[in-house]
Amino acid sequence: VARGAGVSLATASRVLNGSTHPVSEKTRERVLAAARELDYARSGLARALVTKQSRIAGLIVGDIVDPYFAQIARGFEDVAGRAGYLTMLCNADRQTTRELSYVSVLREYHAEGVVFAASGAIDDPADDELRALVTQASAGGMNVVSVAPRNLAGSTILVDNRAAGYDVVDYLISLGHRRIALVAGPAVITAGERLDGFGAALRDHDLEPIVVFDGDFSFESGQEAAMRMLAEPQLPDGVACVNDASATGVLMTLRQARITIPKQTSVMGIGDTHVAGYLQLSTVNLASYELGAAAARQVLSGQHDESHVILPHRLVPRSTTARRSIRSRGV
Amino acid sequence: VARGAGVSLATASRVLNGSTHPVSEKTRERVLAAARELDYARSGLARALVTKQSRIAGLIVGDIVDPYFAQIARGFEDVAGRAGYLTMLCNADRQTTRELSYVSVLREYHAEGVVFAASGAIDDPADDELRALVTQASAGGMNVVSVAPRNLAGSTILVDNRAAGYDVVDYLISLGHRRIALVAGPAVITAGERLDGFGAALRDHDLEPIVVFDGDFSFESGQEAAMRMLAEPQLPDGVACVNDASATGVLMTLRQARITIPKQTSVMGIGDTHVAGYLQLSTVNLASYELGAAAARQVLSGQHDESHVILPHRLVPRSTTARRSIRSRGV
């Protein structure tokens, strides 16, 4: 390329990249000029092929539209991008088979790392296959890190979902609430852990949930749960939801039914996504941005260790929770 | 690779990819077996190098956390991913210089296409430089498509932001509102166009905005605007915001100040992001998912045309707007 332009040859390589190899000012100038002339762009592909450093990293999320994943993605891309890495965005939609194919493609492109941001499904038949593939990929030099509970090779950077759940219900109880309803999530590990946490806090106070509604992390499932609550003769004192979106669903539909939150019942979510801030929803902050950023740092480090770190979470009390007062029961 | 394993040579290539070239069952078996043995993974990089088809596409957004961009990303990745393409996520944060470097990197990786999802800044000094680089990249075979107003080479897939703005205010007026306040956005083209639309609708009815507040697309800027409104002796009949987040800001702080929406004043946003649905915010749907999907199709098509298509938008009246009634003026 630049060889024909200038007069020198593959020495051009030395100047076009930061080689420590000595090169005279003159030739450097000539090469640079020629490169500009032909608007030369070096090929990351070819370079990757020979250096074994693709500077490509994959990020597999459930759904980038979910603010939780978006935050992780943002954190990840911020540090990866700054380091000159390209991040491959993959929406797996909670389907392990899709993750499977993404990992394959990532491997074809010699991605230096993959991070799994989505929680694993409970009792997933394809899980063994994924685990095998990931182990293989890992052995092949790919740095794999999970930022959600998965049974995969590689390091993990997690948040204590069970403790987060515990804190929610514990807080509700500390507010004087006793009749607590739970809104569950889909059949993925994180949702299960949060629900476990809810239950553990309840048990520690010799309580039981008055009811646990099905859910799937969606706003709509929150709405539905709220509908069910409204059909009962008596409202719960407080309702703990596995995530902010579903909490928003119950919050909005309860309000729509003229229930005063938090006066009549307290509502909490988990995640501290933007909406939570908008709605003044009490929740627990899960450091999702930091999860992504830390994952990127781990990938960039090149360390193939099996490290496991837990990032702190933090209860964020806002305006959808209040101390229990003497209040009218029932709708 | 598989050559040493089996006994044949680069004929292995023919079986490892869907070659039309005939190959006997026997050898095919042998190659496949050997490949499995060494858990062979073909190299997309090397393939890209020779075929000139990287199957890599770049998506440059402002901020993936913004639901508007997240939707676009989702649409894009859905179709690109299905077609076996890898999508490179780039957060430019409204900084043209960052877009610049992303385009460079994308070029290094022989990305087959780039899509610019973020609107261009008004009077951006780095714009010329970007335009030059993009033209160069385009000439170099990269398919560039913009899904927001930019002065770049390549095709565009847009939504009529001005019309969207027009529709908002027109709807407000049709509801009987006359004293209309506007919340502006940052110095980017889309925000300007939407504001223009607001103004045009007003003018068409011989009206003027009673006030236009500064803003930057953020929830906080909406809050601030609402604060200002509350400081005035009289509230507007309706307020039109350039996007949902800022509309949410005014909605929530007005409500917090015990203003009944939509009874006392109507509030509208633009975008129809998830929050809008949650809050029953009246807005206009911008088909952002489809924007991303269409962009991906354009990139995959390989067509290097300078096509320009406009996707339809749609007014979505919800519960933050109502016909003007005889109501108490002033706070």
Add this chain to the structure above:
DNA sequence: TTGTAGGCGTTATCAT
């Protein structure tokens, strides 16, 4: 300081 040569993993062309 600069040039030569080999190879990274593929595909494509041409023989066999």
Add this chain to the structure above:
DNA sequence: ATGATAACGCCTACAA
């Protein structure tokens, strides 16, 4: 039906 061989664009010794 299968085997050589030449690129693709780059890096890295090693030689000059």
